[in-house]
Amino acid sequence: MKLESKIPSGPLDRKWDRYRLEMKLVNPANKRKFDVIVVGSGLAGASATASLAELGYNVTCFCFNDSPRRAHSIAAQGGINAAKNYQNDGDSVYRLFYDTIKGGDFRAREANVYRLAQVSVNIIDQCVAQGIPFAREYGGLLANRSFGGAQVARTFYARGQTGQQLLLGAYQALERQVALGRCQMFPMTEMLDLVVVDGVAKGIVVRNLVDGEIRSHAADAVVLATGGYGNVFFLSTNARGCNVTATFRAYKRGAAFANPCYTQIHPTCIPVSGEYQSKLTLMSESLRNDGRVWVPKQKDNTRPPNQIPESERDYFLERKYPSYGNLAPRDIASRAAKEVCDEGRGVGPGGLGVYLDFADAIGRLGEKTIADRYGNLFEMYERITGENAYEAPMRIYPAVHYTMGGLWVDYDLMATIPGLFVIGEANFSDHGANRLGASALMQGLADGYFILPYTIGNYFASTKQVKVPTSHPEFKRGEEELKTRIGKLLSINGRRSVTSFHRELGRLLWDKCGMARNEKELKEAVQHIPALRQQFWENVNVVGEGKELNQSLEHAGRVADFMEFAELLCLDALTRRESCGGHFREEFQTEEGEALRDDEHFSFVSAWEYQGSDKAPVLHKEPLVYEELRMTQRSYK
Amino acid sequence: MNLTLKVWRQKNSKTPGRFVQYQAKNVSPDMSFLEMLDIVNEDLIGSGEVPIAFDSDCREGICGTCGLVINGIPHGGHEGTAVCQLHMRHFRDGARIVIEPWRCSAFPVIKDLIVDRSAFDTIIQAGGFISVSTGQAPEANSISVPKTNADLAMDAAACIGCGACVAACKNASAMLFVAAKNAHLGLLPQGQAERYRRAFNMVKAMDAAGFGSCTNTNSCEAVCPKEISVQFIARLNRDYLVAVLKGEK
Numbered sequence: 106m107k108l109e110s111k112i113p114s115g116p117l118d119r120k121w122d123r124y125r126l127e128m129k130l131v132n133p134a135n136k137r138k139f140d141v142i143v144v145g146s147g148l149a150g151a152s153a154t155a156s157l158a159e160l161g162y163n164v165t166c167f168c169f170n171d172s173p174r175r176a177h178s179i180a181a182q183g184g185i186n187a188a189k190n191y192q193n194d195g196d197s198v199y200r201l202f203y204d205t206i207k208g209g210d211f212r213a214r215e216a217n218v219y220r221l222a223q224v225s226v227n228i229i230d231q232c233v234a235q236g237i238p239f240a241r242e243y244g245g246l247l248a249n250r251s252f253g254g255a256q257v258a259r260t261f262y263a264r265g266q267t268g269q270q271l272l273l274g275a276y277q278a279l280e281r282q283v284a285l286g287r288c289q290m291f292p293m294t295e296m297l298d299l300v301v302v303d304g305v306a307k308g309i310v311v312r313n314l315v316d317g318e319i320r321s322h323a324a325d326a327v328v329l330a331t332g333g334y335g336n337v338f339f340l341s342t343n344a345r346g347c348n349v350t351a352t353f354r355a356y357k358r359g360a361a362f363a364n365p366c367y368t369q370i371h372p373t374c375i376p377v378s379g380e381y382q383s384k385l386t387l388m389s390e391s392l393r394n395d396g397r398v399w400v401p402k403q404k405d406n407t408r409p410p411n412q413i414p415e416s417e418r419d420y421f422l423e424r425k426y427p428s429y430g431n432l433a434p435r436d437i438a439s440r441a442a443k444e445v446c447d448e449g450r451g452v453g454p455g456g457l458g459v460y461l462d463f464a465d466a467i468g469r470l471g472e473k474t475i476a477d478r479y480g481n482l483f484e485m486y487e488r489i490t491g492e493n494a495y496e497a498p499m500r501i502y503p504a505v506h507y508t509m510g511g512l513w514v515d516y517d518l519m520a521t522i523p524g525l526f527v528i529g530e531a532n533f534s535d536h537g538a539n540r541l542g543a544s545a546l547m548q549g550l551a552d553g554y555f556i557l558p559y560t561i562g563n564y565f566a567s568t569k570q571v572k573v574p575t576s577h578p579e580f581k582r583g584e585e586e587l588k589t590r591i592g593k594l595l596s597i598n599g600r601r602s603v604t605s606f607h608r609e610l611g612r613l614l615w616d617k618c619g620m621a622r623n624e625k626e627l628k629e630a631v632q633h634i635p636a637l638r639q640q641f642w643e644n645v646n647v648v649g650e651g652k653e654l655n656q657s658l659e660h661a662g663r664v665a666d667f668m669e670f671a672e673l674l675c676l677d678a679l680t681r682r683e684s685c686g687g688h689f690r691e692e693f694q695t696e697e698g699e700a701l702r703d704d705e706h707f708s709f710v711s712a713w714e715y716q717g718s719d720k721a722p723v724l725h726k727e728p729l730v731y732e733e734l735r736m737t738q739r740s741y742k
Numbered sequence: 743m744n745l746t747l748k749v750w751r752q753k754n755s756k757t758p759g760r761f762v763q764y765q766a767k768n769v770s771p772d773m774s775f776l777e778m779l780d781i782v783n784e785d786l787i788g789s790g791e792v793p794i795a796f797d798s799d800c801r802e803g804i805c806g807t808c809g810l811v812i813n814g815i816p817h818g819g820h821e822g823t824a825v826c827q828l829h830m831r832h833f834r835d836g837a838r839i840v841i842e843p844w845r846c847s848a849f850p851v852i853k854d855l856i857v858d859r860s861a862f863d864t865i866i867q868a869g870g871f872i873s874v875s876t877g878q879a880p881e882a883n884s885i886s887v888p889k890t891n892a893d894l895a896m897d898a899a900a901c902i903g904c905g906a907c908v909a910a911c912k913n914a915s916a917m918l919f920v921a922a923k924n925a926h927l928g929l930l931p932q933g934q935a936e937r938y939r940r941a942f943n944m945v946k947a948m949d950a951a952g953f954g955s956c957t958n959t960n961s962c963e964a965v966c967p968k969e970i971s972v973q974f975i976a977r978l979n980r981d982y983l984v985a986v987l988k989g990e991k
Contacts, residue, residue: 234874290863
């Protein structure tokens with residue numbers, strides 16, 4: 106396998122212009138001859154489907170939800186970044202590029218990130234034209250707020266529901282194309298395999314979740330927009346359905362998987378309340394604009410927060426990172442919270458929590474202003490915990506939120522399998538080892554609206570396409586393998602539920618490969634996971650039939666893939682003997698306990714190639730060449 | 743706490759359904775309603791029975807996937823709360839809880855508590871958008887929107903498309919859903935070009951999908967997890983009337 110990033114030559118700020126000038130175009134009349142499959146209907150998938158259909162390609166889009174509008178992008182709360190510099194506070198494309206690279210701890214590709222910053226401004230234009238009800242000033246113009254890892258206010262938002270509004274915009278654009286007959290939507294349909302013919306992606310095998318029918322779909326290109334794999338940890342802020350299956354199946358068919366160990370732990374989530382917990386809920390990062398994070402200075406403090414005097418409080422983010430304060434990036438804020446809890450200063454049940462306090466902001470701005478800004482978040486907090494955050498501080502704790510790793514893609518967003526494109530959270534490309542707040546929405550929409558529609562055309566125009574029908578033996582083979590696998594899952598009739606296995610795997614990963622990692626525990630995890638996987642295949646109990654709506658079966662297939670993927674994740678974490686961004690190896694830290702990178706040995710992208718079920722995957726390295734920036738020790742002090 | 747559940751079970755859209763009784767034991771008041779059902783399902787799987795099929799995804803009250811009628815009220819009757827955010831601390835120990843799917847002929851039952859809501863997508867296809875293709879947009883701040891309009895549009899846009907409004911309505915009308923989308927887009931300057939056409943076509947699609955008419959009982963607003971106001975229905979009626987006068991067909 107050869108990793109060719111295909112980054113255009115020339116100065117950084119001209120690369121994308123140059124690409125667009127030099128790329129080959131498909132004649133408008135010929136576009137309808139190309140069939141494109143898009144899997145996933147979140148921000149990346151829906152925006153790509155709509156944009157490709159508008160251009161005239163023949164698009165089919167698949168999602169496992171009952172409507173494309175339900176994809177998990179909908180849950181993003183805080184906002185979307187763009188280098189508009191509407192606040193006149195010194196923002197620019199270059200600054201957004203720099204903040205994103207630095208936020209990612211110098212482990213992302215310069216060229217991709219610069220392009221992302223460039224198109225960020227077009228995204229806001231597009232979304233406003235679609236009718237996204239962004240927050241506005243009294244003068245009628247767009248409002249902004251600041252977010253972690255930035256010293257400018259460049260985040261556009263629609264209350265605490267920015268993801269919902271952006272997704273509905275993309276969804277409506279998609280449905281408009283459905284009505285025009287330019288694209289076809291397959292909801293409640295799950296992609297379970299990728300079909301590769303003569304080394305080129307030619308289609309997918311899906312299961313209809315309503316009647317269980319297995320079917321193949323052929324196309325000239327397959328686009329995966331299937332999100333991240335945070336649910337490998339069982340408890341995460343991801344929706345229940347989020348899974349790694351589509352990208353992992355592609356990996357098993359030959360696509361390299363990049364940086365699986367880069368997982369983001371979000372600092373502000375509602376702490377776990379009990380064993381039965383099915384998922385974790387995020388409290389938007391925007392709360393850190395006005396909330397102050399603290400714990401008592403003394404250990405084992407059982408006094409209620411309002412009885413702890415100011416002098417006995419440790420506002421640890423403000424103390425450790427005076428210039429960014431409570432707006433330190435996510436990885437840093439999460440680790441700082443873990444540190445104070447490990448010292449025994451955590452609050453709430455089990456000592457796994459820190460306070461997020463709005464008393465100062467309410468005193469300064471009044472309760473009404475705070476309610477205007479965060480009212481829905483305060484309500485959500487009360488609904489879940491039964492506590493009123495206007496009167497007592499919120500309790501928060503870090504939780505798995507986003508995965509920076511994903512399928513390896515080149516500058517064209519194409520995986521190592523020609524014809525397979527990967528967009529949004531499903532690819533690895535833009536966030537390095539840590540993503541900044543309000544950048545996921547930006548990347549999903551950048552890929553779908555403004556990058557893929559160009560690069561996919563270039564692919565069609567510069568390669569010869571051979572139509573492969575679904576009667577081809579490779580499709581039949583994929584269908585048969587899938588049927589065998591489903592039959593096997595249904596016939597084990599063991600004693601444990603799918604959920605119990607998923608929970609066990611998640612706990613193992615969180616303990617051994619969570620916020621802080623070390624060689625000993627990672628080695629234990631790599632040993633333990635295959636044993637757990639074997640137990641799963643011997644002792645899982647999947648009730649019901651294959652030819653019907655069967656949620657246990659759906660979950661079983663996803664957990665089976667997580668069982669294999671978890672091992673890859675830990676292997677990657679073990680191999681990366683440095684700390685960077687969300688990947689913190691305890692052996693590699695500065696005297697102050699910050700992540701210690703090793704640029705000499707590890708400034709590369711890890712891309713793993715599957716070798717078969719009984720062989721270890723092979724690690725390929727894409728060197729990260731920085732032409733513009735100098736890699737420095739990240740500092741938010 | 744321990745509870746007695748009476749749950750609607752239906753194998754598929756072609757088989758008639760019936761109520762089946764289950765016991766939910768050792769329920770913690772901090773559990774969400776769906777986590778309580780998860781526990782019941784784990785017990786069912788343990789005894790080799792087919793678990794209760796119910797829909798959910800984000801479990802944060804924003805994706806709109808979940809929807810159960812609890813004791814006759816869609817989402818269980820707690821202000822501004824989707825069922826995934828409803829917690830067991832609102833129930834008494836020993837309570838008897840009846841759980842049903844949305845009941846509406848435009849939302850046929852697929853299995854147990856899961857219904858087919860694709861009719862909502864059909865309504866959006868009929869006009870729930872602003873026709874702007876990627877790349878056509880003008881500079882964002884060249885469009886000025888008074889803050890009050892933007893805020894009101896956001897109130898309407900908060901709809902999560904769960905279908906509780908339909909389930910609560912004695913006529914199974916989708917007026918609140920349609921009205922919310924109509925107001926969201928119609929309140930903004932970007933949405934003016936298609937304003938009346940949009941209202942007309944969405945109402946037409948709603949009728950064609952088999953939803954009933956609105957008789958202003960306001961039960962939809964009462965159960966809406968996003969507390970969408972029925973005032974938007976008045977706006978939809980006005981836009982629809984103008985559309986008819988303008989000769990939309």
